[in-house]
Amino acid sequence: MHIAIASDHAGYELKEHLAKAVAGAGHAVTDLGTHSTEPVDYPDYAAAVARAVVTGRVERGIVVCGSGAGAAIAANKVRGIRAAVAHDTYTAHQCVEHDDANVLSLGSRVLGEQLAEELVRAFLEARFSGGERHVRRLAKIAALEAEAAGPQPPGSGLGPSAGAV
Numbered sequence: 536m537h538i539a540i541a542s543d544h545a546g547y548e549l550k551e552h553l554a555k556a557v558a559g560a561g562h563a564v565t566d567l568g569t570h571s572t573e574p575v576d577y578p579d580y581a582a583a584v585a586r587a588v589v590t591g592r593v594e595r596g597i598v599v600c601g602s603g604a605g606a607a608i609a610a611n612k613v614r615g616i617r618a619a620v621a622h623d624t625y626t627a628h629q630c631v632e633h634d635d636a637n638v639l640s641l642g643s644r645v646l647g648e649q650l651a652e653e654l655v656r657a658f659l660e661a662r663f664s665g666g667e668r669h670v671r672r673l674a675k676i677a678a679l680e681a682e683a684a685g686p687q688p689p690g691s692g693l694g695p696s697a698g699a700v
Contacts, residue, residue, distance in 0.1 A: 539588065541568050542568075585613035595638065607619065621640070
């Protein structure tokens with residue numbers, strides 16, 4: 536499988552470790568940065584992975600930031616991405632089996648290297664079940680994405696009402 540991986544500065548060391556582990560497991564790895572612990576903005580790197588996945592350049596992606604939350608939020612803004620934060624193996628495999636997740640987001644300040652490797656292994660070994668209820672739910676998620684492509688709602692933090700109390 537071809538995997539894109541990226542991180543912000545907080546996730547850099549774990550990303551480096553995981554890239555080697557994923558390659559060692561026989562997967563092709565495309566490292567989209569960052570390449571140091573110098574502060575950077577995680578949305579840039581999460582978006583790079585997300586775009587690589589939706590364009591078909593890679594099959595799945597892994598993003599790493601301090602908590603995993605910010606990178607997942609950013610990746611999920613790219614239409615067609617289903618990024619999940621996982622800090623346990625059940626979530627790491629079920630997000631693929633039931634939700635067809637295509638990006639795994641990890642928190643470097645929450646996980647050790649060994650657990651992170653187990654999560655990545657569970658994510659990469661999992662396959663979407665294709666069950667009727669899961670397909671139906673994914674169609675609803677696609678409809679939400681299409682709806683979201685319209686004008687931003689008031690209070691979304693984007694647009695004229697941003698910062699309004």
